[in-house]
Amino acid sequence: MSEAAIKLTKGELEKMLAALMRDRTVFAPGSTGAKLEYLPVDDVSDIVFGDELPYKSPKDVFFPRCEKIVTFSENGAEAELPETQTVLFGARPCDLEALDMLKTILTQGKFKDPFFAARYENALIIGLACAEKKPGCFCDQRETDLDYSEKCDLFLRADGDKFEVLYVSDKGKKALGAHIPGLEQFKNTPREFRPAETLSLDAAEDDLFTKIDWEEITETCQSCGICTYVCPTCHCFMFKDVEEDDKAYRYRNWDSCMFPKFTLHASGHNPRAAKRERYRQRVAHKYVYIKENFGMTACTGCGRCIRSCPAGMSIKTVVEGIREELQ
Amino acid sequence: MNMNPYLPLKAEIVDIVQETTDSELDVKTYALKLGGGAKMEFMPGQFVELSAPGVGEAPFGFASNPLRNDTIEISIKRTGMVTDAIHSLEIGDSIFIRGPFGNTFPVKGLEGSDILFIAGGLGLAPLRPLITYIFEEENRAKYGKIQMLIAARTPTDFIFFRDYAEWRKIKDVEITLTIDNEVPNWAERVGFPHNLVTEMSFDLEKTYAVLCGPPIMIKAVSQKLMEMGMPQDRILTTLEMRMTCGVGNCGKCNIGHQYVCVDGPVFSLAELEGMPDEY
Numbered sequence: 258m259s260e261a262a263i264k265l266t267k268g269e270l271e272k273m274l275a276a277l278m279r280d281r282t283v284f285a286p287g288s289t290g291a292k293l294e295y296l297p298v299d300d301v302s303d304i305v306f307g308d309e310l311p312y313k314s315p316k317d318v319f320f321p322r323c324e325k326i327v328t329f330s331e332n333g334a335e336a337e338l339p340e341t342q343t344v345l346f347g348a349r350p351c352d353l354e355a356l357d358m359l360k361t362i363l364t365q366g367k368f369k370d371p372f373f374a375a376r377y378e379n380a381l382i383i384g385l386a387c388a389e390k391k392p393g394c395f396c397d398q399r400e401t402d403l404d405y406s407e408k409c410d411l412f413l414r415a416d417g418d419k420f421e422v423l424y425v426s427d428k429g430k431k432a433l434g435a436h437i438p439g440l441e442q443f444k445n446t447p448r449e450f451r452p453a454e455t456l457s458l459d460a461a462e463d464d465l466f467t468k469i470d471w472e473e474i475t476e477t478c479q480s481c482g483i484c485t486y487v488c489p490t491c492h493c494f495m496f497k498d499v500e501e502d503d504k505a506y507r508y509r510n511w512d513s514c515m516f517p518k519f520t521l522h523a524s525g526h527n528p529r530a531a532k533r534e535r536y537r538q539r540v541a542h543k544y545v546y547i548k549e550n551f552g553m554t555a556c557t558g559c560g561r562c563i564r565s566c567p568a569g570m571s572i573k574t575v576v577e578g579i580r581e582e583l584q
Numbered sequence: 585m586n587m588n589p590y591l592p593l594k595a596e597i598v599d600i601v602q603e604t605t606d607s608e609l610d611v612k613t614y615a616l617k618l619g620g621g622a623k624m625e626f627m628p629g630q631f632v633e634l635s636a637p638g639v640g641e642a643p644f645g646f647a648s649n650p651l652r653n654d655t656i657e658i659s660i661k662r663t664g665m666v667t668d669a670i671h672s673l674e675i676g677d678s679i680f681i682r683g684p685f686g687n688t689f690p691v692k693g694l695e696g697s698d699i700l701f702i703a704g705g706l707g708l709a710p711l712r713p714l715i716t717y718i719f720e721e722e723n724r725a726k727y728g729k730i731q732m733l734i735a736a737r738t739p740t741d742f743i744f745f746r747d748y749a750e751w752r753k754i755k756d757v758e759i760t761l762t763i764d765n766e767v768p769n770w771a772e773r774v775g776f777p778h779n780l781v782t783e784m785s786f787d788l789e790k791t792y793a794v795l796c797g798p799p800i801m802i803k804a805v806s807q808k809l810m811e812m813g814m815p816q817d818r819i820l821t822t823l824e825m826r827m828t829c830g831v832g833n834c835g836k837c838n839i840g841h842q843y844v845c846v847d848g849p850v851f852s853l854a855e856l857e858g859m860p861d862e863y
Contacts, residue, residue: 326590329637333594333619334680367846368831371588462840466860493835495828498640505638509590512834520826520836523642523664526799528825528839528862538862542838549841 263422263433263443270413270420271301273436277344281381284318285346286311295345304346308388308415314352314489314561316359318345319376320511326372326496327507338375347385350406351396351559355489356382357408358555362547363492372509381432384409384425391560395573398456399558405448423447456576457554458544460583465541469582471533474575477568480532482513484562484572490543490555493519514538540575589831592635592680594619598655600675603743610662611706611743612671613647615655616679623653624684628691628714629822629850632683633830634658636669643827645710645849646684647744651720659709659743685830686849689714689794689820697792698728700784702777702805704735704797708743710822710849711796719754729756731784735777735797737764760784778804781812788813795821799863806853816854823849823863839863 265273277283278299285304287296295315298304328335348356360377363370387403390396396403406412410429414421423445424430434440485491495512498505512519515536520529529535547555556572563571599615618624624632627650635641642664648657662671673679691714699718703711718727732751736742742761752759762773762780773780778801793809795802806819825837825844837844840859851859 327592329635329680334592334635334637336588336591338588363833366832368589368833369587370831370833371590462860492833495834495836496641498635498638500638507590507635507637507641512828512836514835522824522826523667534862538838541840542835546838546841 261443263437263440263445264416264419265422266419267306269436271304273433274304274344274346275301276436277381277432281342281344283344283346284315285344295347306347306415310349310387310391310394310559310561312561312565313487314355314559315345315348316352316355316489316492318343318380319356319373320359320363320492323508323510324372325506326509329505329507330503336371338371339379340375341379343376343380344383345380346383348382348409349385349387349559350403351394351399351401351557352489353382353384353406353408354401354557355555355559358490358547358551358553358557359492361551361553362555381411381428382409383429384412386412386414388415391564393560393563393571394558395456395560396558397453398573399554399556400453400455401557402448402450405450407447456558456573456580457548458576458579460545460579462541462545464583465537465545465579469537469579471537474578475533475536475570478515478532478536478570479568480515480517480535481567482515483565483567484570485513485515485539486511487561487565489557489559489561491539514542540572540579543572544576589682590829592633592641592682593622595679595681597673597675597677597679603659603745604741606738606741609705609737609741610671611659612662613657613659613709613743614670614673614679615648615657616681617655618681624656624681625653626650626656626684626713627688628717629689629710630684630686630713631710631830631845631849632656632658632681632685633827634660634666634670635680635682636666636673637680639669640666641680641828642666643685643830643845645713645822647709647712649716649720650713651717659706661706683830685827685845687847689822689850691717694718694792695726696728697790698786699730700781700786700791700793701730701732702735702781702793702795702797702801703732704777704801705737705741706743707795707797707801708734711794712744712747714794715751719751719757724754728790729786730754730758731786732757732759733762733777733780733784734759735762735764735801739763739767739770776804777801778808781805781808788815791818793819795819799824810853816857817852819853820850821853821856823851825849825863 363373410426543555595616601613603611828834832843832846
């Protein structure tokens with residue numbers, strides 16, 4: 258076995274992605290104008306390489322912002338599960354961590370979300386290391402190594418004008434093997450995870466409700482919900498029915514715990530009517546409730562909510578403040 | 585339960601009973617039969633999501649006997665878009681249903697105990713599966729004395745009124761009806777449940793209280809029961825929340841680390857005391 262790792266030039270990588278495009282839909286960082294996001298691309302020249310982190314997470318590749326989940330007709334109700342084979346290219350370690358969490362939450366609980374599960378099973382996920390931390394990122398404090406993740410099929414790291422490639426899963430090995438003859442001769446050593454100081458909350462639920470001044474914390478919050486929109490782990494949703502011709506369709510859309518109507522009962526009663534209650538829900542759900550249910554904190558430190566907030570709020574600062582308060 | 589928890593089944597409305605007709609309290613009970621002779625197995629306390637296609641979907645508790653599930657009954661108050669649409673349906677029309685969801689009343693745990701049911705208004709509907717389950721001939725002897733305090737605003741606001749005479753014929757069953765304000769020709773009680781419960785005699789050591797009604801009634805009655813010395817883990821209720829998915833994914837009914845749709849809707853007061861007050 259050679260000591261050399263697999264390295265591809267950008268041209269070789271593009272060739273591989275172009276080949277994958279023949280029978281798969283490839284989602285990769287691209288731009289529709291102003292901002293970088295994960296878009297379906299049908300030409301490798303549309304892929305934006307580089308170290309910029311797309312403003313929105315790639316969660317909608319698996320959990321679209323809007324998707325049809327039921328068709329009602331005279332014959333009954335039917336559902337079509339997604340069958341498209343996809344590639345997600347360029348997902349960063351924080352996002353790979355988040356997708357793995359979504360997989361756990363949505364497919365390993367009591368009920369399996371068949372739409373998410375089908376999309377996840379049909380995807381080849383190619384991760385990409387971040388060269389540098391971006392302003393607002395705190396992945397190093399959230400158990401995410403910006404340089405490596407094994408929660409994907411293939412993992413890439415930019416190295417000069419080349420990309421070092423690691424295969425992580427069998428699916429990844431097979432996909433890479435189709436383009437690199439003699440795959441076994443190369444070194445494929447996963448990097449060791451580098452744990453760092455962890456920003457987490459070990460608070461009792463009750464303390465979060467009684468000892469923290471959420472009114473003050475949320476003074477500037479606009480309840481706009483952008484934090485939940487760009488977040489890689491937020492997954493709340495609502496259903497919306499639409500009638501067209503003789504049929505009715507049910508769509509699943511992203512919803513947000515930041516919106517006043519999120520918990521509004523038909524009777525008018527609203528368990529979380531105030532902004533401070535809704536924001537508390539978001540922080541507590543990510544840092545306390547999911548940890549209680551699944552053993553993990555559903556924040557990867559990707560910094561997107563911090564960079565996107567029009568009021569300059571930071572979940573990192575808020576969590577640090579709570580830790581101090583409850584010490 | 586099919587593999588896709590979001591996919592509803594088609595059912596036919598085989599009967600509709602107009603329970604109350606007040607413009608502010610228009611309640612109808614729908615009897616539904618699943619397509620193709622299928623049956624929905626459920627237990628007392630569970631709920632379903634009912635769809636009016638093209639309008640939307642909402643959660644409702646079962647209101648019928650789980651041991652007689654050739655048809656299932658659901659009581660619906662006209663309140664919003666979905667319930668408006670359902671109220672416009674007629675016998676023979678289709679409706680879509682998915683479930684059952686949620687936990688159940690502890691039917692085994694209640695065996696050997698006396699039970700005090702306290703229901704306010706439409707709150708009797710989600711208790712009816714447990715009541716009728718207990719009153720089944722094969723089950724009746726497993727439970728002790730059954731007392732019911734059923735409250736409604738006015739004499740015409742009671743739901744399942746037709747059941748009361750039958751229930752009163754069953755051994756060791758005592759039913760007290762009460763309304764909010766005095767009216768002519770009303771021979772039963774007047775007053776709110778939390779004021780009447782103190783007059784009822786039950787053995788604190790061997791009674792479970794099972795409550796359902798408006799949140800304010802549940803809070804007032806459970807407070808009174810605790811003052812009377814009833815342990816919190818013997819006071820059971822069922823919560824209402826906005827619930828889109830029914831399977832713990834959509835986030836709406838999340839209270840603390842629990843989800844009303846999977847960890848509830850049945851909770852004991854002891855459990856509720858350990859949860860944030862967000863219901």
